[in-house]
Amino acid sequence: MLEVKNLQVRVEDKEILRGINLTVKAGEVHAIMGPNGSGKSTFARALAGHPGYEVTGGSVNYQGHDLLDLDPDERAREGVFMAFQYPVEIPGVNNAYFLKAALNAKRKQQGLDELDAMDFMALVKQKLKVLHVDESMLMRSVNEGFSGGEKKRNEIFHMAVLEPTLAVLDETDSGLDIDALRVVSDGVNAMRSPERSFIVVTHYQRLLEYIVPDYVHVLADGRIVRSGGRELALELEEKGYAWTEPAGARK
Amino acid sequence: METLVPAAPVWVKQRRDAAAKHFAAVGFPNTRLEDWRFTNVSPIAEANWPLAQGGFSQAAALTAAVSIPGAVRLVIVNGRFAAGLSDLSTLPKGLRIASLRDGARDATDGIETHLGKVFSIATHPFAALNTSFLDDGVAIMATKGAIVETPVHIVVVTGGETPVVAHPRVLIVAGENSQVRVAQTFIGSPDTAYFNNAVIEVVVGPSALVQLYTDQRESDQAFHVANIQAHVEAKGVFESHAFSTGARIMRHDIGIGLKGEGADCTMNGVYLADGERLMDTHTSLDHAMPHCTSHEIYKGILAGKGRAVFNGRIIVQLDAQKTDAKQTNRALLLSDEATINSNPQLEIFADDVKCTHGAAVGQLDEEAMFYLQARGLNRDAARDMLLHAFAGEVIQGLKIPALREQIEGNFFARLREDTRAGV
Numbered sequence: 279m280l281e282v283k284n285l286q287v288r289v290e291d292k293e294i295l296r297g298i299n300l301t302v303k304a305g306e307v308h309a310i311m312g313p314n315g316s317g318k319s320t321f322a323r324a325l326a327g328h329p330g331y332e333v334t335g336g337s338v339n340y341q342g343h344d345l346l347d348l349d350p351d352e353r354a355r356e357g358v359f360m361a362f363q364y365p366v367e368i369p370g371v372n373n374a375y376f377l378k379a380a381l382n383a384k385r386k387q388q389g390l391d392e393l394d395a396m397d398f399m400a401l402v403k404q405k406l407k408v409l410h411v412d413e414s415m416l417m418r419s420v421n422e423g424f425s426g427g428e429k430k431r432n433e434i435f436h437m438a439v440l441e442p443t444l445a446v447l448d449e450t451d452s453g454l455d456i457d458a459l460r461v462v463s464d465g466v467n468a469m470r471s472p473e474r475s476f477i478v479v480t481h482y483q484r485l486l487e488y489i490v491p492d493y494v495h496v497l498a499d500g501r502i503v504r505s506g507g508r509e510l511a512l513e514l515e516e517k518g519y520a521w522t523e524p525a526g527a528r529k
Numbered sequence: 530m531e532t533l534v535p536a537a538p539v540w541v542k543q544r545r546d547a548a549a550k551h552f553a554a555v556g557f558p559n560t561r562l563e564d565w566r567f568t569n570v571s572p573i574a575e576a577n578w579p580l581a582q583g584g585f586s587q588a589a590a591l592t593a594a595v596s597i598p599g600a601v602r603l604v605i606v607n608g609r610f611a612a613g614l615s616d617l618s619t620l621p622k623g624l625r626i627a628s629l630r631d632g633a634r635d636a637t638d639g640i641e642t643h644l645g646k647v648f649s650i651a652t653h654p655f656a657a658l659n660t661s662f663l664d665d666g667v668a669i670m671a672t673k674g675a676i677v678e679t680p681v682h683i684v685v686v687t688g689g690e691t692p693v694v695a696h697p698r699v700l701i702v703a704g705e706n707s708q709v710r711v712a713q714t715f716i717g718s719p720d721t722a723y724f725n726n727a728v729i730e731v732v733v734g735p736s737a738l739v740q741l742y743t744d745q746r747e748s749d750q751a752f753h754v755a756n757i758q759a760h761v762e763a764k765g766v767f768e769s770h771a772f773s774t775g776a777r778i779m780r781h782d783i784g785i786g787l788k789g790e791g792a793d794c795t796m797n798g799v800y801l802a803d804g805e806r807l808m809d810t811h812t813s814l815d816h817a818m819p820h821c822t823s824h825e826i827y828k829g830i831l832a833g834k835g836r837a838v839f840n841g842r843i844i845v846q847l848d849a850q851k852t853d854a855k856q857t858n859r860a861l862l863l864s865d866e867a868t869i870n871s872n873p874q875l876e877i878f879a880d881d882v883k884c885t886h887g888a889a890v891g892q893l894d895e896e897a898m899f900y901l902q903a904r905g906l907n908r909d910a911a912r913d914m915l916l917h918a919f920a921g922e923v924i925q926g927l928k929i930p931a932l933r934e935q936i937e938g939n940f941f942a943r944l945r946e947d948t949r950a951g952v
Binding site: 326327329349350354355360362365366368370371376377379380383387419420 | 895897903906911922
């Protein structure tokens with residue numbers, strides 16, 4: 279599904295990723311953990327194609343395509359979804375209207391008929407129910423005035439409607455209380471399937487108690503320094519990240 | 530000098546002559562004048578504009594393209610009321626319509642009282658020029674207590690095979706407790722330059738309501754100058770919503786005088802300045818009496834080498850205690866070469882008032898663009914969505930569905946064409 283080779287990424291003249299290697303097969307859930315500043319979110323945003331993140335080396339192959347050659351919207355229509363760490367507030371753009379446009383853009387690409395307003399609402403209401411998201415969220419402007427928890431739930435709601443092939447969750451757990459965390463995790467778990475893969479970026483082990491990963495990778499200073507199974511997350515919980523940092527790498 | 534209709538009553542001739550005398554003395558404004566500092570009208574002043582004589586072949590098709598089903602349609606072609614293109618079949622009770630020429634001659638109530646009296650031409654040279662040619666146009670009178678549901682649509686068509694000038698004139702008088710909605714569409718011959726110099730006067734009687742929607746979609750080679758001036762009496766409500774996408778140079782002077790206690794007004798607008806076009810809006814709000822409220826939102830979208838001028842004047846007179854005035858002016862620059870001069874101008878003489886104003890000029894939010902794109906919208910669709918949201922606050926004020934659809938459709942079609950070609 280996804281083959282990342284020696285990926286190097288720079289943000290504003292600062293080298294952040296220094297050669298990431300990662301292979302994700304269909305149906306797998308990979309957790310990317312690491313201390314602040316290790317490059318976790320940079321990795322997520324680079325996969326989504328954020329224009330501020332300049333790829334200076336390496337390759338990313340997604341389902342046989344060169345992912346880096348695609349614009350962010352093309353990636354999305356090909357089934358890559360990133361749940362934002364900080365979902366953007368967009369006053370004046372209706373959440374349902376936007377989501378319908380996004381879904382139809384993807385359906386069009388897949389050669390499917392666009393959904394009309396009625397079919398779309400039927401689909402959406404079913405997803406809302408599963409995620410315990412209030413219907414009023416649909417009629418509000420995208421993320422505007424949403425609480426932190428509402429924003430994250432809205433991201434997962436978008437994901438549920440868009441049904442991506444590869445979902446990248448960028449610190450979706452940050453700022454969530456335990457109830458919201460459970461709802462979000464349930465939403466993700468409900469979507470796990472042999473055809474769909476997840477990359478879950480998180481600082482804390484806590485999320486992985488709810489979304490149980492197949493693999494855990496530890497990122498430090500722009501490289502994956504350790505990979506392992508679920509037990510690696512528990513080890514990190516116990517020991518902290520200090521050991522991952524090469525001496526003198528941080529002030 | 531062209532021949533005007535001989536039967537014009539004496540008072541029309543007097544107003545015409547006074548205006549002609551004034552314009553002869555002051556001439557076209559130049560950039561040394563504060564109100565015209567950023568708008569050089571020499572392309573208008575230095576060209577020769579013969580006064581349009583009669584209609585032109587495209588007028589019917591242009592009218593048909595913007596007609597709103599069900600509305601009372603009043604068509605002004607090159608400054609003259611065109612009965613043949615108009616449709617009064619849905620004229621409701623309580624509404625009286627007259628061509629200005631006939632109305633003036635027949636001494637229709639209210640025309641002599643109000644025409645040319647809503648504001649002073651002394652501070653508006655183009656309005657003086659218009660008045661010096663005072664001849665025809667339309668008068669719309671809502672009688673006392675009339676609640677007019679049917680919208681009135683004025684289609685102002687200008688142009689011809691060769692360059693012309695027209696001075697269309699509209700008078701709207703809403704009697705006490707009456708309500709009326711008027712839309713006006715400015716449109717013209719696409720391939721010829723012309724100069725359209727319009728004056729619209731509105732009198733909102735006590736506790737009356739007038740909603741005025743202006744769709745300025747003149748051709749790209751046109752020069753469009755319009756004075757929209759309203760008086761609002763006690764507890765009256767006036768709304769002006771202006772949508773401007775056309776003309777090489779546009780100048781709007783929109784002035785509202787709140788002349789009775791408890792009057793309320795809205796003065797909103799959206800404009801698009803792209804290519805090398807100049808869109809100038811000067812608004813003026815005169816809070817003359819206590820307990821009046823005003824709401825003003827102007828939004829500009831600038832692309833290419835487009836230029837815009839926004840001047841928002843609010844005067845709160847000494848007696849106008851408990852005034853509540855709010856003004857917002859925002860502009861989005863879609864290119865590095867687009868420019869705007871934005872100037873709020875508050876003159877407050879009363880001490881117990883609430884007056885706020887805010888101006889902001891910015892670019893499209895790239896993080897929002899990325900968010901929309903990351904969900905699958907291409908760049909153009911994402912931009913449309915953000916621009917739609919930006920203009921939405923003003924567009925949602927359009928309360929006539931067919932008109933809203935038409936204006937919205939035109940606005941975004943135009944935006945798409947021009948910003949994509951021009952950026």
